[in-house]
Amino acid sequence: MTPSEPPTRTPLRLSVVRDVTIVLTLVVLGLYAGASFLIPLTIALLINVLIIALSDRVIALTRAPVWLANLAAVTVVLAGLFMITYILGSQATQFARTAGTYESQFDGVINRVTGLVGNDVTSFVRDNLISIDMTSVARILLGSATSMLNQFFLISLYVAFLMAERLAFRKKLRIAAGNPVTGAELSSVLDAITFSLQRYVGVKTFISLVTAGISYSVFRVLGLEYAETWAVLTFALNFIPSIGSIIAVIFPAMIALVQFETIGPFLIIVFGCGTIQFLIGNFLDPALLGRSLNMSTFLVILALTFWTTVWGLIGAFLSVPLTVCILIIFSHIPALRPIAVLMSLDGRLADDVKSHGPDRG
Structure with a gap:
């Protein structure tokens, strides 16, 4: 190739x-088919990360x-x-049984709201909400909690063995690398991933506890x-x-x-709890998490849709932690780092901020 000729690009092969x-x-397909095995294991891994973070703090x-x-x-x-799963599991059946009562009371609610918002809005609410099967909604929302209660022993068993393997795994990783330099690099990457996950899971758990x-x-x-x-459920x-x-x-x-004859409790929950959620989500959450959740907003919605489709309601709860794990892992693998940049909110990753400092422009 002569100097005057432009460089040619390697075409993307169909293979x-x-x-x-x-x-x-x-x-x-593997995620979908292996959901019954992978969901408890994923929950156990995240719990293990939280336990290690709490242990280090102690x-x-x-x-x-x-x-x-x-x-x-x-x-x-x-x-x-156990307390969380027991509360949801013990009240799941009772709530499902009484959901029909809420359906019968809904007409009375519509009549009370008519004088506040007008007939047009009331007609819209009646046409779109009165047809919702509250019993089915209750079973969908709380059925997963009952299943999780049944799997509590399995999750606890996974956590116990993960904790027992914590130190031995580091040694096996260095042996499997076959090269001291490669083993040190793998250990360094694992430390960075573990630290980032501990920070995210620990801080997010604390924030959720405060909100709940x-x-x-x-x-x-x-x-x-x-x-x-x-x-x-708020947690x-x-x-x-x-x-x-x-x-x-x-x-x-x-x-x-x-439940109530007046609209006061409804307004208190909407404006009171809504304000709490807004303040914590927009001020406390970013202040404590920093750049640990530097993900694209579109990616958050896309991940929520994907994991909910694959793993159901539990997948919705795990969607962000799982995506954070993927982003962190990709950011520490040179070949996958461009994907992590695309997944981030502003193109900068956590280690970029540590190296170059925050953007003051």
């Missing part, structure tokens, strides 16, 4: 596109032995998980039925940015609209 398509198809604060800190962290996290605790106090003061269930739904916080307000607000 490469074919192979990538086949691999992606097999991955999606060691930093109390200088306790590693085994004692691990035991305390496992006890606290698994006890909290404040919301539960409001529900109890109002005397809302199934206050514990709505608080637990879980806060792992879904934007959409989750809206849903967490809509469900208890609708129950308040049906």
Whole structure:
């Protein structure tokens, strides 16, 4: 090639596109077919990350032995998980049975709302909401919680073995690498991924607990039925940015609209809990998470749709943590780093900010 000739680009081979398509198809089919096995394992992995983060915090604060800190962290996290699944599981059947009562009371609610919003809006609400089968909605929302309660022992077993393999895995990773330099690089990447996941899962859990605790106090003061269930759902739904916080307000607000004769409790939940969700989501959440959730808004919606389609309701709860895991892993693999950049919100990754500092422009 002479200097005057422009450089030629290597054409994208059809075989490469074919192979990538086949691999992606097999991955999606594997996720769908192996949901009953992969969902408990994924939950166990995220719980394990949370336990390690809590254990490290206990060691930093109390200088306790590693085994004692691990035991305390496992006890606290698994006890909290059991309490959450027990509350949802124990109230699932009762709520499903009484859902028909809410349907029969809905006409009375429509009549009360007519004087406030007018006949046009009332007709729209009646035509679009009166046909909703509340019993089916209750079973869909709470059925997954009952299944999760049944799988609690399996998840606990996974967590126990993951904790037991924590130190041995590092040694096996160095041996499997076959090269001390490669082993050190793999350990460094694993440390970076683990730190990022610990920060995200730990901070997001704390924020969700604060939001659920404040919301539960409001529900109890109002005397809302199934206050514990709505608080637990608020905790879980806060792992879904934007959409989750809206849903967490809509469900208890609708129950308040049906349960109480006045519209006051409904307005308190909508504006009170809605304001709490807005403040925490727009100020506390970004302040604590920093750039740990630097994901494209479109990617968040796309991930929510994908994981919900593949794994159902549990997939919706896990969509953001799973996508964060993928983004972090891609960002530490040079060949996949361009994909991580495309997945990010502004094209910069966490390690870019550490290296170059924040953008002051």
